[in-house]
Amino acid sequence: MTTAFSQTTFTRTAGTPQLPTMPSGWPIGSYDSYAEAQRAVDHLADSKFPVQDVTIVGVEPMLVERVAGRLSWGKVLTSGALSGAWFGLFVGLLLSMFTAGAGFAPILIGLLSGVGFGMVFSAISYGATRGKRDFVSSSQLVARRYDVLSQPRNAEKGRELLSKLAFSHQSL
Template identity: 45%
Template structure:
């Protein structure tokens, strides 16, 4: 594992932004104007973990998610077994059979998994990391050129 102090030792911050997209635009701008962007860093400062609840987990939703994931697995198994069938019609039947039974098994598993939790996590959420600000860091040797180029950035 590389230490962050080793990565940032010869780096200098040239700009700070509230969003990642703004920092990304700056690096893109520098690249478009011939700046050597290799080794440039976009560093998120003040990281926070955010979990946004998007829905309530119900038995129906648990069965649905289980059926979807089971269908994918069943499709994969059906395609694998279809390799060993001789003609096209049985191949399609094997794939569809795998898809169907995968969905059924997945739905059953989803229901069982949801009921085992006993109401302890009855919601669906999305997790992510968010930073308070984003710094663009460049090699110290090239910081003056970056500042010069960013002076031309339209605001």
């Protein structure tokens, strides 16, 4: 599972719950960004700390939608034409592979059909909004802070290692 916080892939271990559950453990560090929390856990791993006992918890999650730009009929139709062209080109290439002696006709027909259908479907989709969403955006789940938790058996050692990390960053 890829998270909004990172681009790493999560692999399930034997102790990982399969249903959503509250995290357990004692706080050993708190950070303003996920990158800082990730760096802290990486430091723990480099220090041979049993990181399988560690959890990063995003506290006070927020859904942040960043507006990238305004939508217009021109942008919608151009985008539809381009995405349709790719699909049409793919279908045309497949048809040309299985049609003996057809030349470039299936590729051209697929390309033009894809452009046409892409424009029609994007126009219908955009028209259905009736101007209520005339912008493009991307959403991201972020948290106000990120706490690093450790199981109690190793919490004190984790705090010690993370305080050394914090001290070394303050000295720089």
